[in-house]
Amino acid sequence: MELKEKLVSSFLAFENTVDVDAPIHDIRSQAIKVFEEKGFPTKKEEAWKYTSLNSILKHDYSIFPKEENALDFKDIKKYFIHDIDTYKIVFIDGKYSSHLSETTHEKIDVCLMSSALTHEKYKPIVDNYFNKIARQDGLTSLNTAFSREGAYIYIPKNKLADKPIQIIHFSTGKESAQMLQPRNLIIVEENSHVQIIERHQSLTDNPVLTNSVTEIFVDKRAVVDYYKIQNDNQNASLIDNTYIDQQSQSLASVHTFAFGGNITRNNLNFYQKGEGIDSVLNGITIVEGKQHVDHNTLVHHTQPNCESHQDYKGIFDEKATGVFNGKIIVNKEAQKTNAFQSNNNILLSDKATINSKPQLEIFADDVKCSHGCTIGQLDDNALFYMRSRGIGEKEAKALLMYAFANNVLESVKIPQLKSRINKLIANKLNVNIGFDL
Amino acid sequence: MAYTEDDLKKELETKEYEYGFYTDIESDTFPVGLNEDIVRAISKKKEEPEWMTEWRLEAFRVWEKMEEPEWANVRYEKPDFQSISYYSAPNKKPKYNSIDEVDPELLETFKKLGISLDEQKKLAGVAVDIVMDSVSVATTFKETLAEKGIIFCSISEAIQEHPELVKKYIGSVVPQKDNFYAALNSAVFSDGSFCYIPKGVRCPMELSTYFRINQAGTGQFERTLVVADQGSYVSYLEGCTAPSRDENQLHAAVVELIALDDAEIKYSTVQNWYPGNADGKGGVYNFVTKRGICETNAKISWTQVETGSAVTWKYPSCVLKGNNSVGEFYSIAVTNNYQQADTGTKMIHLGKNTKSTIISKGISAGKSQNSYRGLVQINSRATNARNFSQCDSLLMGNECGAHTFPYIEAKNKTAQIEHEATTSKIGEDQIFYCNQRGIDTEKAIALIVNGFSKEVLNKLPMEFAVEAQKLLEISLEGSVG
Numbered sequence: 081m082e083l084k085e086k087l088v089s090s091f092l093a094f095e096n097t098v099d100v101d102a103p104i105h106d107i108r109s110q111a112i113k114v115f116e117e118k119g120f121p122t123k124k125e126e127a128w129k130y131t132s133l134n135s136i137l138k139h140d141y142s143i144f145p146k147e148e149n150a151l152d153f154k155d156i157k158k159y160f161i162h163d164i165d166t167y168k169i170v171f172i173d174g175k176y177s178s179h180l181s182e183t184t185h186e187k188i189d190v191c192l193m194s195s196a197l198t199h200e201k202y203k204p205i206v207d208n209y210f211n212k213i214a215r216q217d218g219l220t221s222l223n224t225a226f227s228r229e230g231a232y233i234y235i236p237k238n239k240l241a242d243k244p245i246q247i248i249h250f251s252t253g254k255e256s257a258q259m260l261q262p263r264n265l266i267i268v269e270e271n272s273h274v275q276i277i278e279r280h281q282s283l284t285d286n287p288v289l290t291n292s293v294t295e296i297f298v299d300k301r302a303v304v305d306y307y308k309i310q311n312d313n314q315n316a317s318l319i320d321n322t323y324i325d326q327q328s329q330s331l332a333s334v335h336t337f338a339f340g341g342n343i344t345r346n347n348l349n350f351y352q353k354g355e356g357i358d359s360v361l362n363g364i365t366i367v368e369g370k371q372h373v374d375h376n377t378l379v380h381h382t383q384p385n386c387e388s389h390q391d392y393k394g395i396f397d398e399k400a401t402g403v404f405n406g407k408i409i410v411n412k413e414a415q416k417t418n419a420f421q422s423n424n425n426i427l428l429s430d431k432a433t434i435n436s437k438p439q440l441e442i443f444a445d446d447v448k449c450s451h452g453c454t455i456g457q458l459d460d461n462a463l464f465y466m467r468s469r470g471i472g473e474k475e476a477k478a479l480l481m482y483a484f485a486n487n488v489l490e491s492v493k494i495p496q497l498k499s500r501i502n503k504l505i506a507n508k509l510n511v512n513i514g515f516d517l
Numbered sequence: 518m519a520y521t522e523d524d525l526k527k528e529l530e531t532k533e534y535e536y537g538f539y540t541d542i543e544s545d546t547f548p549v550g551l552n553e554d555i556v557r558a559i560s561k562k563k564e565e566p567e568w569m570t571e572w573r574l575e576a577f578r579v580w581e582k583m584e585e586p587e588w589a590n591v592r593y594e595k596p597d598f599q600s601i602s603y604y605s606a607p608n609k610k611p612k613y614n615s616i617d618e619v620d621p622e623l624l625e626t627f628k629k630l631g632i633s634l635d636e637q638k639k640l641a642g643v644a645v646d647i648v649m650d651s652v653s654v655a656t657t658f659k660e661t662l663a664e665k666g667i668i669f670c671s672i673s674e675a676i677q678e679h680p681e682l683v684k685k686y687i688g689s690v691v692p693q694k695d696n697f698y699a700a701l702n703s704a705v706f707s708d709g710s711f712c713y714i715p716k717g718v719r720c721p722m723e724l725s726t727y728f729r730i731n732q733a734g735t736g737q738f739e740r741t742l743v744v745a746d747q748g749s750y751v752s753y754l755e756g757c758t759a760p761s762r763d764e765n766q767l768h769a770a771v772v773e774l775i776a777l778d779d780a781e782i783k784y785s786t787v788q789n790w791y792p793g794n795a796d797g798k799g800g801v802y803n804f805v806t807k808r809g810i811c812e813t814n815a816k817i818s819w820t821q822v823e824t825g826s827a828v829t830w831k832y833p834s835c836v837l838k839g840n841n842s843v844g845e846f847y848s849i850a851v852t853n854n855y856q857q858a859d860t861g862t863k864m865i866h867l868g869k870n871t872k873s874t875i876i877s878k879g880i881s882a883g884k885s886q887n888s889y890r891g892l893v894q895i896n897s898r899a900t901n902a903r904n905f906s907q908c909d910s911l912l913m914g915n916e917c918g919a920h921t922f923p924y925i926e927a928k929n930k931t932a933q934i935e936h937e938a939t940t941s942k943i944g945e946d947q948i949f950y951c952n953q954r955g956i957d958t959e960k961a962i963a964l965i966v967n968g969f970s971k972e973v974l975n976k977l978p979m980e981f982a983v984e985a986q987k988l989l990e991i992s993l994e995g996s997v998g
Contacts, residue, residue, distance in 0.1 A: 427930035436925040445912035455934040
């Protein structure tokens with residue numbers, strides 16, 4: 081049976097396992113209809129021109145988690161940023177794992193989507209925020225229809241989340257193939273501040289497909305730092321849909337580190353709805369083998385005096401393919417917008433491919449908008465310089481690549497996370513340079 | 518022709534579209550609609566050989582199954598292809614040997630266009646193949662060119678006299694089924710120009726063609742084929758004006774350039790068709806397919822100044838097939854009032870050490886929409902390919918839009934690609950600076966726009982550069998508020 085049909089026909093069964101009277105019942109039923117109509121995107125759609133999901137949709141995925149699987153902390157410790165104190169929301173095969181997690185309801189809410197969706201006390205919040213900015217496309221609607229579990233984070237006015245929050249999804253591979261659909265809702269009220277690290281990790285070689293949706297509401301003067309670590313194994317694919325709603329003078333930044341996974345698609349959308357907003361989108365992609373990474377970004381400027389900064393670096397080896405599809409829209413009211421976008425790529429092999437499509441759609445005249453895109457290779461002169469001074473070829477190349485990605489890395493605000501990513505990059509480039517990169 | 522400040526002043530005073538006149542010449546027009554019979558009839562009318570008729574029919578059959586493309590960033594009422602007459606030719610058709618024989622009314626038209634034939638002959642060594650409503654009525658300097666072995670004639674004449682060349686090259690760069698409008702053109706093209714430069718010949722003058730759309734309700738389907746044989750060089754100019762009309766007119770031309778080994782083709786266009794009035798009514802639909810192919814060491818350079826047409830859909834492209842070949846694209850697209858332009862280029866790098874340069878300047882004013890859409894593709898065998906692209910947009914007022922849709926696809930690790938795009942407006946301080954020195958705002962804008970477009974204007978042949986500068990000024994008139 082085709083995956084689409086399987087999903088549509090499983091919907092009733094799914095509704096029966098969750099509370100049919102839940103306030104979001106209507107939203108779910110509506111969403112499954114949208115998915116039934118639109119289905120999975122194909123290469124015929126402009127936004128999916130360079131990414132085909134066919135190869136990952138052919139597996140017979142199990143759609144619901146059947147049982148609770150337990151994991152030992154010592155086995156999975158390495159996937160956490162464990163050298164600092166953090167809140168943790170951990171899911172195993174789509175189910176919440178209470179013994180690995182560390183949540184709170186004191187002052188701020190760091191807890192579960194399932195309780196937010198079912199408890200009466202959260203109803204006003206669900207009514208106001210749930211599914212409000214998510215786009216009604218096939219994949220997002222599919223997630224909405226099956227939305228049950230994920231992270232729910234609520235930071236009230238004038239609060240500083242006292243430590244970073246880690247959201248980690250593990251898949252154990254007990255099922256032969258598994259589809260996960262986490263749904264996160266993050267609300268950060270006026271003058272508040274939060275740092276979030278998200279990671280998806282598969283623990284076996286069985287295929288995993290994650291279709292994740294995250295909605296983030298950033299109120300006036302709030303600050304959100306979001307880090308996505310995508311270093312999954314080669315049989316895990318990820319479609320990440322993130323929607324960010326920003327109000328006046330807020331600052332939201334999303335860093336995406338795409339090092340692993342089979343097919344990774346990031347749909348990252350920023351909607352600026354006030355004045356004086358700053359949006360930051362940074363990314364480092366280092367892939368090889370047959371990996372495919374697609375960054376699809378949108379920044380929509382609707383009000384005056386806002387800024388956006390995008391900086392994506394990519395290094396592609398072997399048969400890897402990379403896609404960057406960035407779009408900036410400036411409405412005619414959004415005068416004095418400064419929007420910058422840059423996409424730099426290095427190809428290391430003859431079989432690697434880059435498709436880049438930086439777009440600007442501008443309707444206001446008093447703006448400064450620019451985009452730049454480069455595709456090139458490592459500088460032979462620089463390599464020669466280093467090699468003539470006794471640095472091995474591999475190390476010299478790694479140093480250059482590291483330098484290439486460095487200014488994205490510099491903007492990571494959690495030092496422990498930064499050194500972790502440094503290690504990941506060093507691992508990825510397969511070098512030991514003898515000092516801490 | 519010397520162009521003085523007084524001329525400019527006169528131009529600036531002409532607020533309405535200045536070439537908006539209509540010559541009353543009886544035309545030999547086909548009934549409206551399109552079917553196989555019409556295609557056959559066009560072919561018969563032009564006394565074409567059997568293979569050409571078949572070629573057209575093949576295109577027609579493909580076209581019938583195709584759908585009009587909708588991906589472009591333009592909105593317009595789809596033309597009804599069954600309510601267009603696909604052939605019209607000036608009635609008094611005989612070929613003229615001297616100017617005196619030409620219909621005086623026609624001559625008057627040319628005079629208004631500023632290409633008085635007798636003057637033209639003496640001027641600057643430009644040979645003009647004037648196409649008026651699809652049929653070539655006068656060709657000058659043909660003999661001078663013939664001495665060098667250069668063939669420069671209408672495509673219908675070429676089909677009669679040089680069938681082997683036409684047969685070999687037509688459709689080799691833009692196949693019949695390439696796209697909707699190319700297929701339509703292939704089926705019904707009425708006339709156009711053909712140019713062949715023999716081996717090692719450097720064409721001594723700029724070749725130029727003027728297109729006009731005249732007859733009410735007739736579509737214009739031009740077909741241009743330029744073949745530069747090994748080691749030759751040609752510079753080809755194309756300039757366009759069309760009379761004012763309320764009814765939308767369709768123009769679907771196809772231009773094919775073939776640059777064989779070591780050859781160079783420079784193709785320049787100034788397009789100033791009727792853009793519709795200030796309310797966006799009327800205007801020409803310009804759906805053009807232009808493409809060139811470069812063999813080893815060859816070079817093709819496209820330069821265009823687009824100021825007219827209500828809707829423009831045009832992507833002059835280069836297929837860099839041979840090693841060391843070079844493609845260039847220089848463009849200025851100006852849109853005002855309700856004009857819409859979706860234009861850009863495709864650079865397909867197939868050969869080794871191929872280079873391409875793209876400089877695109879978009880200027881939008883009024884309520885217009887101006888898009889750059891381009892593709893740079895480096896194929897896996899194109900070692901050491903190099904591309905530089907720069908797309909700058911200038912916005913005037915906050916009711917217009919500027920869009921950039923570049924596609925960059927690299928499949929070779931030695932590729933070096935740079936793409937840059939900026940969007941900005943004319944600074945108030947710049948205008949103030951000019952005002953302070955006694956230059957009024959309108960002139961100041963013209964000055965700044967000319968500076969903004971300079972990199973492209975410089976690439977135009979002399980005669981065209983002057984004309985293009987004038988056009989820029991006229992098109993942007995009244996856009997400052």
